[in-house]
Amino acid sequence: MIKVGIVGGTGYTGVELLRLLAQHPQVELRAITSRKEAGLPVADMYPSLRGQVDLAFVAPDDAALTDCDVVFFATPHGVAMAQARELLAAGVKVIDLAADFRLKDVGVFEQWYGMPHTCPDLLAESVYGLPELNREAIRTARIVGNPGCYPTSVQLGFAPLLRSKLIEPTHLIANCASGVSGAGRKAEVHTLLPEASDNFKAYGVKGHRHGPEINQQLRLIAGDASVECLFVPHLLPIIRGIHSTLYARLNDAGRAADLQAVFEQAYAGERFVDVLPAGSAPETRSVRASNYVRIAVHKPQPDTVMVLVVEDNLTKGASGQAIQNMNLMCGLDEALGLTQVPVSP
């Protein structure tokens, strides 16, 4: 059994980790920390976990995290980098669901997250945790930066096209929409039900933190520093789910290619990426509460490709992917504990 600790278990990625880990056949939950809720049984905050998770939150200082095999950080940005060194020294594997280990360029991190990066050496060592694109590096990683929710869907949608060099690298468009849980479980006005329901809008129009992450990764995937993607997030009045509508211009090779075949080959054998039949339009509920991603590729104009991608932002976009990374890092079957059938309707 793998001994697992969670730092910051009170938010949505925390409770999603708990939902999934409670059903994982090879995991033993050891500690869940919360400075504010120390002493409170986890199931008192989340009645959905009654009878499933018997732990109480513990104060960070009281948690024997160094006894764990794996520690997840489901915390605000900046927490993981403050604690990672000590855990790594004790032989603990670290998976950060926040952004501390996503952006490889310290300057870019500091610009977008407004804080200094306190362990650039660990950042350099850390591995970007998107298994379908980076599996081998994850297997041997000590520290993984779990991807952002939007970047996961955008990368999986563009990767087959960029790797096969079928599209013009600039002017990529990622028109994305996320359910409100992506904003986290924070008391804020703009995500109150009377504000966010029966409503739709773009946001972050002057720049969103997932923009530089997307560009960094698409450039790595393409092996081409000129890749430039315009990322436009929108806020959906749903709880869970991300839908990305991706646009690019096909180059000569792309116009000639069988795009459906390109995608099917790219993801052949992948357990969590489902390429839909030609002509399909995936819907977010088809992956609700699951680790699956569904993708459809279209050629609406002779020189335009459109890719539609859906994922659950809390599962494949956060906690499910984190567990997928844990499985790889611990030598387990990558899909262990993650094969729940999506909940629909």
Added chain:
Amino acid sequence: MIKVGIVGGTGYTGVELLRLLAQHPQVELRAITSRKEAGLPVADMYPSLRGQVDLAFVAPDDAALTDCDVVFFATPHGVAMAQARELLAAGVKVIDLAADFRLKDVGVFEQWYGMPHTCPDLLAESVYGLPELNREAIRTARIVGNPGCYPTSVQLGFAPLLRSKLIEPTHLIANCASGVSGAGRKAEVHTLLPEASDNFKAYGVKGHRHGPEINQQLRLIAGDASVECLFVPHLLPIIRGIHSTLYARLNDAGRAADLQAVFEQAYAGERFVDVLPAGSAPETRSVRASNYVRIAVHKPQPDTVMVLVVEDNLTKGASGQAIQNMNLMCGLDEALGLTQVPVSP
């Protein structure tokens, strides 16, 4: 033109006052105060008011409220009672949308609202602002306590039965459900969209502030201090709307009565109370964004009456009713500015 001021215009009852007053043919908006947002144009906070309301929020101390004819308090409990005396002295009529002037018993107020009542004399003078049940007193009032949203629907549903003495006065049940806007525009976790949507629950099960208000008023309506109503609120995943399902046992007179006729006669001539045909079930959207109340009365068992009532909690349950009171206090047609057709779908 009636010169109107609003104290505390940033919440949901505030913006609903603004929506309605901007369309009122006899109102001139003079000042909207907000300590926190002073200087901000109102339409910057509420883009729905762009082109409709040109005022900016002003600090309470800078607002020339004593120049107004009427001042509405759309504030937390306790604010109106601190400022009412000065305004009344200047000849301003005061309408409080909070609870400062609802509960006649100072001890009950202090028990439920956790603060001393600082002007019991004004409380004694104040009039409970439910026009259909208290119209004449409102016409001449200087200070009106605008009813709670739930109590409005419960009173209108039980009043015909209590006045005609058709039901047993004890064991009344008010099983009510409200949209989330009833909780106000406050940054809180439990009203976030991911918490409150696709969900339903009872709340306030140990006692809710509207309970004593309901009992006070039902006793007055019945002229019977033994009236006792069990009030159980539930939280609906909708923005606006209250639905009350009321139960009572019929006495001998009630079993013999034509309940449909009782209700139709009780509300004959009322502009805002619509008694539906026998056998109906009103839906909240049938009054959305309007000042109307729709009521259906049923006799599901020979000795049981069930009354179904719907209102928009922000309009008839708050700001619309406040303007109805203003119209009465100022000698205008009671329905002026309040005849918008409900928005459906």
Added chain:
Amino acid sequence: MIKVGIVGGTGYTGVELLRLLAQHPQVELRAITSRKEAGLPVADMYPSLRGQVDLAFVAPDDAALTDCDVVFFATPHGVAMAQARELLAAGVKVIDLAADFRLKDVGVFEQWYGMPHTCPDLLAESVYGLPELNREAIRTARIVGNPGCYPTSVQLGFAPLLRSKLIEPTHLIANCASGVSGAGRKAEVHTLLPEASDNFKAYGVKGHRHGPEINQQLRLIAGDASVECLFVPHLLPIIRGIHSTLYARLNDAGRAADLQAVFEQAYAGERFVDVLPAGSAPETRSVRASNYVRIAVHKPQPDTVMVLVVEDNLTKGASGQAIQNMNLMCGLDEALGLTQVPVSP
């Protein structure tokens, strides 16, 4: 492995059966019938099942249902009774999710469902499938009538009080609310999103089919033919979930009883019924997509008991309970395949 067939797999209870059975370790899905969709792969209709269910719908006549160990009917009322005799003769166990085997009085069935009952002998043999209240009879049943969604919650809420004779048997009130999936996957106007969302109403106010089922069962539970429950359903703008707010008057024994202890003892050892701590209010999402029921009991007045019950109408209220019955009928662990953690948020 238990060989399972499903008759009528295209509706919401059908797809919920498929979601759960696909994850059941002891089930082999053999056939799913649909006259209208014969030939269509199940996963083409329900993309959430892609990679999980490989079967296509087959025409009823082509399905080798008599080779199955268990056949579920997720069909309109009247289908199961037409086919049950042949299946039973072939040694197949039958579980009907419709109403053919719920109401023991043929006359009552015919009055409420508007069709003759064609096999009264099987009706007499059939067992009402609410395991927590009827477990031993289910174990040996050949044919089970799976309870209605509302009646499941109402029975589990009233049973401890009725069995212990703590309440007056008449004037019980079941004020219930259900998500829209309870209306089934039928093309109808009143359940369209623009009709049913951002809205709330009572319905079936002249009588609902679950009313006689509730009264039949509460009388059996109480051993008292005088039990009379007023059942009032409401339509919630959510997908899944039933919330029941139950009211009854306590008799002398009830006023003296420790109601919390009564409920905790009644459900001690039950895997799927969770009695919440005193003072709680369960929310529907706390059981979303799971087979759990959560119950809270309150005494808001010295002689009044209020019970709050939540379930997922498609799971414990339909397909999950049907599988729970299957497990019992087949000698398996009652909870097998049904321990998914609720999905929240």
Added chain:
Amino acid sequence: MIKVGIVGGTGYTGVELLRLLAQHPQVELRAITSRKEAGLPVADMYPSLRGQVDLAFVAPDDAALTDCDVVFFATPHGVAMAQARELLAAGVKVIDLAADFRLKDVGVFEQWYGMPHTCPDLLAESVYGLPELNREAIRTARIVGNPGCYPTSVQLGFAPLLRSKLIEPTHLIANCASGVSGAGRKAEVHTLLPEASDNFKAYGVKGHRHGPEINQQLRLIAGDASVECLFVPHLLPIIRGIHSTLYARLNDAGRAADLQAVFEQAYAGERFVDVLPAGSAPETRSVRASNYVRIAVHKPQPDTVMVLVVEDNLTKGASGQAIQNMNLMCGLDEALGLTQVPVSP
């Protein structure tokens, strides 16, 4: 007073016409036809209109439509063209909310709507009813084709750029999302609440009828037959509202232009088009139940323009715009009866 008839008043555009016309100071409603609902009081189908609309539906043959000044067709495609000639001959002005008079090329109409066009001469005479872009022609029109909901938002968003020749004419992208009321009040499975709520998807990915309408109009606006726009609609889990995210590449003139000023000048003096301050992101609720459109223009890359547009699909996208056209055709103030403040929250 203008005498108005409505053909086909039972759908969502019909009830929205009724909501607005009931409040229009210069309109007298004469007849509302419905073959299926003849005899039914309108307010029985739409309780929100109780006390506001006293008419009953009449059979088409019994409606004295030729006595009206204006007749609106809120019918399926094909109905208006069958009845328009007779009405025009009687001197009645005709406004069609369906597609019979939108597409000027008969062949394109027949390809996308699957029916022959029976009056090409009237089609040639008809005027496209988007007042902000076509006001003078509407003033003198006898017959108006009311624009599609999506095309209204897309044209208003691209028009300033196309008229000023600031963008490359090909590869325009209109990534749009609509509330479910856009699908009409038809009994269909895919728009049921359990299907469409808590969900998001693209649809019409193989081609949508509004695509050719958009291209026809953008070419007219630009005076450039090479304009080509990729239109991708998505289905939002809201009742009302369209959000369009528009992308285009700036040409040299566009890169140099002050785009904010271009939009502000283009819509200066327009009563219903609100250009937001630079940096804004409009939300659909800011125009809910109103005839307003709000637009924000962005330059996220040196050679890319992004325009965000919101409208209420039933109001400015259908019935409100139809009344705006009526006002123009009848010589009234264009905004008469259309100045309701949006409902928010």
